[in-house]
């Protein structure tokens with residue numbers, strides 16, 4: 001089946017399913033040598049450590065391995081069955097002693113090689129994983145918008161792991177086997193050209209047969225990676241969405257879906273593994289034919305006096321050593337194919353540039369006063385679907401601006417642009433007259449505090465989570481910030497107060513408590529510009545009243561943007577911007593907009609009707 005057909009099959013079957021994971025597709029590319037070269041650049045920092053491994057482990061190991069059959073030949077032809085003179089026990093003992101020393105050297109060099117290639121290999125894997133992780137940390141929201149978290153996870157874990165074998169012993173074994181093969185070929189041809197050529201007749205035949213297999217093996221392993229990636233994506237989603245799944249009693253359906261994915265993964269793995277194993281019999285067959293030729297033609301040459309018995313035994317010995325590396329090279333090739341499939345996926349991420357880039361000469365944004373201008377902003381997440389259509393908002397330092405409008409009208413998008421999570425397609429965002437694209441992202445974001453709709457609580461203590469706002473905040477400052485937003489009380493009621501451990505996403509905390517924590521976090525950061533996105537949506541009326549006061553302190557002297565559905569919370573804003581389908585339809589104070597009796601008035605009325613219904 002062609003790759004195109006396979007791709008089509010995968011995407012149509014995915015579309016029929018309830019969950020769709022389509023980010024990974026089979027990639028049809030020829031074996032990519034430059035990619036292999038790129039992979040090996042990770043070995044560069046370890047050149048110095050590699051040199052002794054190559055010299056001692058590889059060359060010494062290979063030389064001794066090649067020398068042993070030569071000693072056997074000498075022992076037979078000179079000590080056991082010499083053409084002239086009698087057999088000699090002392091000579092035999094000498095050769096036996098020599099062989100013992102060679103075996104000892106071989107054992108030592110192997111031990112040294114295995115130990116050091118493992119150490120270097122693990123370091124390379126560590127470097128690659130760190131590089132990948134730090135790279136994806138810098139990628140923009142746009143990158144994450146398109147990919148399920150599980151799929152990103154697989155690349156940093158499974159795909160990097162898949163390179164482990166290659167780097168721990170693969171590379172060195174590959175080189176050793178190549179050197180050994182070349183050595184054997186030269187020795188055999190030099191000893192007896194005709195016999196050497198005859199026993200190697202089967203090699204081209206073997207390559208011909210196995211090359212047909214290679215492409216299929218590469219695709220098969222790529223397919224396995226894709227299946228695993230989908231399993232991880234689904235697993236991640238299932239864990240994140242377990243509450244919704246259980247609330248809608250969809251567990252059985254989820255289990256069935258997972259089972260199908262799991263089964264399909266096994267099938268792919270079995271297929272790839274079977275293809276892999278088909279290398280073995282090909283090698284065995286060619287090896288058997290080669291040995292047959294050796295003894296048949298070899299005995300003929302002995303009869304013709306062109307070969308000694310010792311040389312025939314030596315040939316047999318070398319031939320055994322000849323197929324062994326070829327067999328390993330075959331396995332190594334499969335290993336290489338697995339590694340190529342994974343590295344393709346790793347490099348795809350490493351080549352991804354942040355959609356929001358930084359100019360090479362980006363300056364630090366100086367301490368800001370807080371003037372913000374959104375200047376004729378046009379923005380679209382996906383080409384052709386504008387989320388903002390020419391929005392201009394002029395905010396003076398210290399003002400509070402409320403953004404209201406129907407769901408999907410573009411409120412959060414405006415805030416995303418202020419933080420440079422995305423860049424506008426047209427127009428610019430200025431802070432104190434400076435285009436935010438001209439300054440470093442870190443200096444920009446460090447001066448903006450955000451309380452997002454989805455408050456993320458990291459694994460760690462409450463104190464650590466608060467300190468996320470400002471890493472060098474003292475314990476007293478943390479408590480002060482928590483008190484200011486009325487979080488102190490509930491924190492002190494937790495089993496270990498500020499030292500209570502919370503888990504990822506803060507499951508032990510209520511939504512309201514999580515929001516209070518993120519208020520305190522923002523307060524600690526003490527930014528000149530503050531964004532509260534739906535900040536009060538999950539807080540009960542009593543708590544809301546409490547924090548209204550705290551918010552006033554929090555907002556004082558800062559430029560603030562409040563995105564809120566609860567219109568009661570934004571009454572006191574200096575200006576209210578009403579958005580509709582990505583455009584500003586009204587702007588003014590609460591009183592002015594009420595008097596206008598337009599969209600804002602309609603929103604207030606609707607909310608009032610809803611509350612009193």
Ligand SMILES: Nc1ncnc2c1ncn2[C@@H]1O[C@H](COP(=O)(O)OP(=O)(O)OP(=O)(O)O)[C@@H](O)[C@H]1O
Nearest residue numbers: 145381382387405406407408409410411412413414
């Ligand atoms: N990551 C995204 N990728 C593609 N489209 C998006 C993305 N985020 C938002 N949109 C689209 O952009 C438009 C504006 O979304 P935005 O989140 O700014 O609305 P909002 O006014 O904040 O809505 P809400 O009040 O529901 O939070 C919507 O049509 C939405 O579907």
